[in-house]
Amino acid sequence: MLDDAVPAGNRTPFLLECLADLRDSLRARGGDLVVRHGDVVAETMRLAREVGADAVFAAADVSSLARRRQRRLDGERIAFRLFPGVTVVPPDLLRPSGGGDHYRVFTPYWRAWSAAPRRAVLPPPEVISLPSGIRVGRIPAGPSCTGFPGGETAARRRMEAWLRDGLDDYAEGHDDLAGDRTSRLSPYLRFGCLSPLELASRGNPDFVRQLCWRDFHHQVAFAFPELNRRDYRPGRREWRDDKDALQAWMAGMTGVPIVDAGMRQLAAEGWMHNRARMITASYLVKHLRIDWRSGADHFFDLLLDGDVANNYGNWQWVAGTGNDTRPNRTFNPIRQAKRHDPDGEYVHRHVPELADVPGKLVHEPWLLGGEVGGYPPPLTPL
Ligand SMILES: Cc1cc2nc3c(=O)[nH]c(=O)nc-3n(C[C@H](O)[C@H](O)[C@H](O)COP(=O)(O)OP(=O)(O)OC[C@H]3O[C@@H](n4cnc5c(N)ncnc54)[C@H](O)[C@@H]3O)c2cc1C
Incomplete structure (x- = not known):
């Protein structure tokens, strides 16, 4: 069911490829994927009536949006069952x-x-049958995904x-x-x-x-369904409202090579290495002291794997408002970079301005003195 809450940006073409692949698999077993567009609950009920279904089954999900949908379906005049998965x-x-x-x-x-x-762990059913006469609907066409074929x-x-x-x-x-x-x-x-x-x-x-x-x-x-909006562990934290710094962080132009490499990987691929997610997130909240919600929303917009529980849960963990038992820990981006990208290869791959800077110096280009290939100076002293 494609509703008004279809995922943002990068996730839409990925989802459409997933649906096309699912349809192929269902057809190979004698079934089909029925596609409707609109409000999930209204369309589900319309289809259920069309085919004379006795019950609706779904996989239980945790986000507040999913649970609102589940509550609404549960209130309809049809048996509604949720399954783990x-x-x-x-x-x-x-x-x-x-x-x-x-x-x-x-x-x-x-x-x-x-x-x-x-x-x-169960195998898929070998045969699936679909009530006759159903309009199966078209999967909308979309641009194809780069890097991650869906399905x-x-x-x-x-x-x-x-x-x-x-x-x-x-x-x-x-x-x-x-x-x-x-x-x-x-x-x-x-x-x-x-x-x-x-x-x-x-x-x-x-x-x-x-x-x-x-x-x-x-x-x-x-x-804690408000994980994406409210501090899980409330405390006294003062965030700075600095739109220019936030913009530079989003654009991968902070002047800290490892942070910029991560942010540019995210923009280019819709994915970022976990270590880079920790470094870039920590730089935003602990160095720039910008509210975790701004960074998390940006990740959520771009990540192919973006989901409420993991994205906002990890952001709160890094910000020290979540489940970290050491909420005051700070990642030093330079030390992290030298440990996890010792030859500067990751930075070279994503920050072309630094292509000519030798690997040993690439994490601290300011040590060369003067400007390097138009690359900006760091936003904050490290
Ligand atoms: C600030 C921040 C935001 C993040 N946002 C997301 C997100 O929106 N969606 C998401 O799936 N992951 C998120 N992660 C967790 C992690 O970065 C990714 O799951 C991981 O990088 C995906 O790459 P992989 O599949 O190669 O992971 P692998 O290292 O191969 O791990 C296998 C699987 O384990 C799970 N996993 C690994 N690390 C974590 C973790 N820290 N928390 C939860 N699950 C984990 C993932 O499902 C992953 O696919 C975030 C981490 C941080 C620090």
Whole structure:
């Protein structure tokens, strides 16, 4: 169902490719994907009446928008059932022994999550039948995605290649910015092209721990639906209103090469390496002291994997308003850059003005004295 809340920017072409691939898979099994455009609840009910359905089934989701939709469907005159699927462990299953409706800290959640019962990973049905006479509708045409072809077929191909060639090296390589040695499966998990349950059953502990972070943020968002607007841990934080600095950060023109490289990767690919997400987010909130909401909204607009729980949960974690047990931690961008991009390859790839600066100096071009290739000076002393 395509409604008024179709995802922003980069995610729309990706979603359309996912739907086309889903339609092909359903057709190969004798079914089809029925596409309607409009208000999700009204269109679902119209279709249910058309085919004389007894019930509507959906996968339970956690964002406030999804839950509003679920509540509305639940109020309709039809049986409505929700099933788990978005996360490995349902977001309302685990409760801390000390009380409370969700886990606020990751490590005890990871322990409980690891011991929690798992649903079975089931194969898809071999045959699907569709009531006759339904207008199946057209999937709107859109520009094609770059870098990430949408859909389950591409997702499974990437997953198999990753499990075969990338997984063993994950613990050692996941912070290597230039090496790009993470799975890049996040957009597929975001759009339900891959089952996180299946992936968790096939990964090693270091990788599965990251999937647990994904579940962790989902259970926080489930318990605290205002995660994308309000401080999860309220405190006295004073944010600066500096539109020029925010603009420079968004454009990848802060003058701090590692920050600019990350922001430009985001603009070019609709994706950013996790380490770069932490560095760029921390620079905005801890160095420029700009409200996390401005940065998170910008990420959310551009990320192919952008989702409320993970994006805003991670932003609040970095800002110190969320679930970090060390809310005052600050990432020094230069130290981070030297550790995770020691030869400057990631910066060279994304900041062409610095192409001629040797790798050892690329993270601190100001040490050369004077201007380098039109590249700006840093916005704040580091
Ligand atoms: C400021 C900030 C914003 C972020 N916004 C998002 C977002 O909108 N959507 C999103 O999926 N992830 C988000 N992340 C988490 C993480 O950066 C991405 O999931 C990861 O970079 C995706 O790349 P990958 O698939 O190669 O990850 P891998 O390292 O291969 O990890 C496998 C999977 O584990 C999950 N995962 C890994 N790290 C995290 C994490 N820190 N939190 C939650 N799940 C995680 C993802 O689903 C990922 O696909 C954000 C992190 C930060 C610091």
